Structures are given as structure tokens and as C-alpha cells.
Amino acid sequence: MTSDKLRQVFEGQLNKYTNVMKGWQYRFFILDPETGLLQYYLNETENRQRPRGTVHLAGAVISPSDEDSSSFAVNSATGEMYKLRATDARERQEWVNRLRAVAEMHTLAIARSNPPLPPREYHSTQQSYSSALQGSRVTCTLAVLDAFSKVREQLFLAEQNSYSLSKAIESLPSTGTSTSTDHDLLILKATSAATLTCLSRCLAILQQQQLAPITTHSANVPLSLRSVPSVAVKKASQSTVGKISPMVNDVKTLACLPEHGNQGNNDLEDYVTDDESDGIEDMHLEENKAVILQILSQMKRGMDLTNVNLPTFILEGRSLLELLADCFNHPDLFIRIADEITPERRMLAFMEWYMSCFYAGRKHSFARKPYNPVLGETFRCCWKVPNTYDTDEKRDIVITFKAEQVSHHPPVSALYVECPEKELYLTASMCTKSNFSGMSVGVNFHGDFKVALASHNEEYTFNLPSAYARSIISIPWIELGGKVNIHCSASGYSASVVFHTKSYYGGKANQVSGEVKDSSGAIICKLNGEWNRNIEINYYDGKTKEISIPNLPIYRKRMRKLSKQGEYESRKIWRKVTQAIKKREFEKATEMKMNIEDQQRVLERNRQQVGAPFISMYFHKVGSTWAYNKK
Known part of the structure; x- marks a missing residue:
């Protein structure tokens, strides 16, 4: 289809899903590429000055339905959704192609001039969208x-x-x-x-009533709103033909490079308390909203985001491997699992530790994306917990953490956490899958998760809830959802926890509820509350315990100084990218990030050419999972 044809007004009759009571209704639609408006009327003869509904297509996501071959949805950037149905697959494709072309054209126009978005519905025909691009604003805020x-x-x-x-x-x-x-x-x-x-x-x-337009000029717009780093978006959407660091220009040299570089020794005496901040706290999304809209316009509902390069200003300045380590910032609760004397108390202690992990790793109310670990990347740290059980023994109890990215397609992270003094061990191999759903991004965690208590011959198996980044075009926030099952086959005790999402039907965010059962299936306690605030546990004997998650003591992890870390350790790999993000040098951060990713692609291609398999530093594959290499 030629560009001239795509710029012509397109009109026709479609079925529109009105509501539950009325269902599908015939409506007459008009698509105007010049104004970027999709309008509909009751029928073809209705007064064109008074449309029944109007949406701007800038930043809109056009999603063909998987249910049949004729339905599709128009999701506007500000939340309005039209669920439409054509007569057949051919007509649907015609509408989808034209709508996507108009959406892309006007999204790029916004990215160049960066005006504020129009309101959800705009019925005035006196002011076209082109005038909006020249500086017209509305008082309808995101709130x-x-x-x-x-x-x-x-x-x-x-x-x-x-x-x-x-x-x-x-x-x-x-x-x-x-x-x-x-x-x-x-x-x-x-x-x-x-x-x-x-x-x-x-x-x-x-x-x-929110359509009170006021006139402004680009000179009155803050510089930060006019200098959107569009170059970063172009680089993020390009293929891998970018610049490659001199370190990896010679493919022959790559074949001789060790898989991990110098990882250093394992002497815990070299570890010092981590003094870096917990990521990047200030948000830069408002001034870069046009870039987000441009990316969203290219996505389809349900799309796998594994291979999608996102702009650096939404990154939080640490790797996923380090984020997983921060989930253990309450190591005293982890140790207490092994110290309890009965299976019931151990299961309850496990539950308290488990429920504390999510806030420890995600303390901020807004959502940022961690770096995707590169193949072979590692992260190591430890925690020291005062020994409160043996007053004669003054030495601290040590918990060590090791994580490694053992697969890139699919992305798999392997973990090993141990406390030898308590004979307490955690092993996990986790595969992350992310997808796009309208104005949210969902991440699912699959794999094997086990905690072994060798002194009690017990093993706890569990899974993780899904994570969602909501309101991604305003201030994204984290929500957890799904059901978690915990089971100990040796004792027969089990637990289930449901993370409730706010969802389409309303409700309250961050709610959790659950119950613990003994070997006979009888409920011994129930819990409810919020995973990032207070959780109340009601026991079968009438007693109640309340846990204030934000007030639990934090033990800062201990790490080796950056100068002593190996080249493939997370902080060493991403240090320059993180520094650039903190300085708000997003184009520079994007280039550095792409260099790292290009290096990994070259390494992988070279590995395939010589038929050399990837060799993990800490783990080996056993069936579909990964096990730790115990010395």
C-alpha cells in the first residue's frame, strides 16, 4: 500500500462492542490521517459535525484478536479502547494496516515536537490535531x-x-x-x-469540561521537554549492526578468551559492606513520554518482550541478578527457619521469610526495569548476622549468595544461597518471560525453587508470583499477582498465598491472603494484608501476630570492591552504563549498553562457529534445571 493511499481518508462500517447489555452494534467509522483522528457515527447519514466518539491515534496500539480472524482492538495511549469487528479477515487487515500507519505517523510527530497529549475524547472540530502539534495545550492532566x-x-x-x-x-x-x-x-x-x-x-x-485549551509557544516549554533523546530510540530499535568495542573486534581472539575472565578468589575477608545506593530513584518518564509512546505503538498485546530493547531512562541501574540478591536483605528471618524445633514452626518461619522477600527487593513504589544479565554474568555477595543463640560464640553467622546467567535463549538465572553453619541451602533456576498487555507489562517467573534444611531432612519447594508494571505511560508502579504454593514433602505441611491484583474490577492494590495446613490438611493459620506494608497472621488457637514489613531490620549485603571484581561480575559489566544513567546521559548509556550486548552476540556467534558449548562458572545442567557445582 502506497504512502499516498495511506494518507487518504478511509471510512466504512464496523461492528463496535458497546457494552455488556447491548453487545455488538453497527457503527460508521471515519479515519482521518491528517488529523490522526478515528471517529464513529451511528450511521453513514448522521451529522458529521457531531461524532458519537473520537480517539487520537498517537501512541495507540492496534491489536488483532486471537479469538477470531475479524476482530481487533484500538487501545489509545490515554486508556480509551474500541473493540471492533470487520466482516472478514481481509477487511480487518485493511483497517489494521491503515490505523497502524496513522498511529506511527502521529507518534513520530509527537516525538519530534513533544506536545502534551490531548484528552481521551476530543469533540471540537474547530481545532485540528496539527494545531495541537504547534503548541496548543489542554488542562486535562494524567491524574x-x-x-x-x-x-x-x-x-x-x-x-x-x-x-x-x-x-x-x-x-x-x-x-x-x-x-x-x-x-x-x-x-x-x-x-x-x-x-x-x-x-x-x-x-x-x-x-x-476538561477541554479548556490555552495557548503557549515552544519558547515557554522547558528545555527538558523539548530535548527528547530521539536518537536513543532509533538506536534501541535498530538491529545489532552497531559499533563493537575494540575488545571484541578480532573474532580469532575471542576464541581464546576465557568464559569469565578473572573472577578473583573466594576469600570472604575481601568483602566489605556495600555502600552504593539501591538503584536510581528519580524518574525521568514525564519528559520522555513521547519516546515511550513511540515504543508502545510498535507493540502488540501479548507480545513477548524478551528481545525488545527498551530505552535506558527506564532502567534502574542494577542487574536482575543483584535484584534477586536484595530479596535476601532479611537474612535473620532466613536463618530462623533452621532454628525452629518443630515442622509447624519451621513452616511458619519459612512463610515469614518468604513474605518479606518481595518488599526487600522492590522497596520503591515506582517500577524500573533491571538490566537483562548477559550470558555468563555473575553476582556474588554475603551477609553477616550476629549470633544471638550462642552467647559464648562471638563470630557472626555468614550467608553467601551466588547467581549466574546460565542461558540467554531462553533467559535463565541460576541461584545458590547457603548458610553452612545452619545446614541451610537454597537452589533455584529461574526463567523470566515478559509480555505486553495494553498499558501494562507483565513478567512471569518459571523454574525450580527449593530450600533444603539438611539438619531436619526437609526440603521446601515453592514458586513466585507474577510481577506487573502498571500505568507505564505515567508513573509506573509494581503489582504482584497470582497464586503461590509452598510444600514440604517430608513433614506434609503446605501453604498457599494469593497475590490479589487491583484488576479491571477495582479493589485495593498489593493485597495478599493465604493459609498454612498441617500434614492432615487442617488449617493452622491464615494470613492477610499487604505484601509491602502489614501482614496479619491469625493462628488456629486464637493468637494473632502482625508483621510490619517496612520496619523489619535490613542487613546490607557485603561485596568485594569494584577493583577486585572479575570482568564478568554484574557491577563491573554495567558500571559505565549505570554512571551514565545517574548523570542523565541517556544517549551515552544507550550506546554503552548496546556495545555490551553486541559483544555478547559476537561471542555467541564465535562459540557456535567453533562448536564450543557455554561453560558455567558455578553451575551445571541437570535435565531441565541447573545445579550448583559443590567443591
């Missing part, structure tokens, strides 16, 4: 847009309840004390529908 989104969610829930009520009344018998034609029930049914209609119109009026 207001988010509020509108929450109201829509509640209206959707109310519509479902009204629909259920209507169906329940219609299913009543025609004779008897309560019938489907009862006068009061019919009034209730009509009142419910009328109330929803009234509320929907009130919401539309409130939205239109």
Missing part, C-alpha cells in the same frame, strides 16, 4: 485521566451487575408470587438501566 479510567472501570462493573439483575428477573416464572412481569421488578430493571445511562452522560460532560 484526571487516571481518575476517568477508574470511573469507567466502576461503570463497567455496574453494567455487569445490571445485566445480571436483568437476566435474573427475566428468568423468573410467569406465574407465582414473584414473576418476570412483576410491576416492582420491572421498575427496578428500568431504573437500573436509566441510572447507568445518566452516569455515562455525566462522565462525558465531566470529560468535555
